[in-house]
Amino acid sequence: MAVDKRNRKLPKGIRQRYDGYEGRFMYKGASYLVHGDTITATQKEMTELKYKLEHGIFVEQRKVTLEAWFDTWLREYKENRVKLGTLSTYQSAFLVIKDRIGKQYLTDLRGEHIQKVYNDLLKEGYSISTISLVSALLSGLMKQAFRNGLIERNPVLLAEMPREAKKKERRVMTRAEQELFMEYAKDSYLYNLFAVMLRTGLRSGEARGLRYSDIDKKNDVLKVQRTLKRKRNAGFYTDTPKTKTSERNIPLTSDIRKLLEAQRHYWGFKVEKIDRYLFCTEKGEPLSEQRIKYEMDRITKKIRATGHDFERISPHTFRHTFATRAIEAGMQPQVLKTILGHSSLAMTMDLYSHVLPDTKADEMEKIAGVF
Known part of the structure; x- marks a missing residue:
């Protein structure tokens, strides 16, 4: 049985590390690892992961970038379902965010990352309609990623659209x-x-x-x-x-x-x-x-x-x-x-x-x- 730095016995499967604690256990022949700041937090992580495994809701964290997933999503889920013009719109919207978060892994994207994209676009002069289009695209991408088990939660749901400025009056000729x-x-x-x-x-x-x-x-x-x-x-x-x-x-x-x-x-x-x-x-x-x-x-x-x-x-x-x-x-x-x-x-x-x-x-x- 493992002990901590003070030579105290630790619960089964838990050992102390320099930056906290890690918990290990086996499930159906595979080894799983979690981390926590405290023993209690580590035990909680182990319990939650075991529950997900037993109920078939565990999401294996695969390293797929947003850019790679966009290509797959467009090819497999949209090409045969939407109009050519809509595909072109998706591609144009992705170009706006490609250099910002395209290389990030899906599993690493959090709500604050999406929020920063919205805020930066607004500061750079992009219209609310363009930001809404980007948001709709990201939402579609993440919903499908969630359905496919690539992520555990949709980070787009944790971000808020910037407040719409006063609409520019439409040009109408007298x-x-x-x-x-x-x-x-x-x-x-x-x-x-x-x-x-x-x-x-x-x-x-x-x-x-x-x-x-x-x-x-x-x-x-x-x-x-x-x-x-x-x-x-x-x-x-x-x-x-x-x-x-x-x-x-x-x-x-x-x-x-x-x-x-x-x-x-x-x-x-x-x-x-x-x-x-x-x-x-x-x-x-x-x-x-x-x-x-x-x-x-x-x-x-x-x-x-x-x-x-x-x-x-x-x-x-x-x-x-x-x-x-x-x-x-x-x-x-x-x-x-x-x-x-x-x-x-x-x-x-x-x-x-x-x-x-x-x-x-x-x-x-x-x-x-x-x-």
Whole structure:
């Protein structure tokens, strides 16, 4: 029987070390080792480990890095279950944390490590949405690692998301700005694209992914059934719309019909190329998001050069502007939700709540005569 430094007898399986105590025992032919600062703590660790072994809940600590596990998780659990665009999003999110904790072993990651990642990203200017994406990725990775018995607890559950700063107000063009931009865009090869986005609220990828075959003349609707994306070093590809509700039909007005028909013949391509993207380059190639932004910036510079104060806009500004005009015109929120392809009415109202203060007074006047 082992003794401590004072020559006192120690419990069976426990011996003293320079930094505390260690406990050893055998279970089904295998040797197990635990450590503790005191004899009591060591005995507790031994009891807990024996319980886990007897009940089949012991997790063998394998040395797997977060980076190695991400590759396995992506390949074995996600590649055949999620869209290509989602895989690309996962990869982009992991790049944000790869050099920070990618080389750490899963078993060594603790809540404070995850918390430090969140805090550092916030200090470095990353948006809350990006940090949320990183958090969702880590959560998925760790949940599967826990299910697979690679870790005993999920450290992501021990970290808290940083407090969200005041949301930046979405850029929406006023009616005057809207008219000004479209006036200066008249000589642009993307004029029809801008005009259609402004009248439909289409996302950039949805508009760039339109084909002439998506125009359903019989039912007088525009079918939104794909989105155009681009992956670094892989080129363009089409993906299903953002969510299930994003696949939708948008009623055609006379203005939209004229714009789509004009675009069909804009570059002089032959009609039989019915699967060609409706909005494309002069060579019939797909349009990139960056190319659209460049053209919008060019038009904005022209506007400013004439003395107008015009804040920079993005392709998504057309979507926000469409929704704002729709609410101002009295479109029912439930109808707007369907046209925009939102998954919930709450999302629609939250995004465009900035319009409500301007209409409250008018709405109150409607019932003033009732009393």
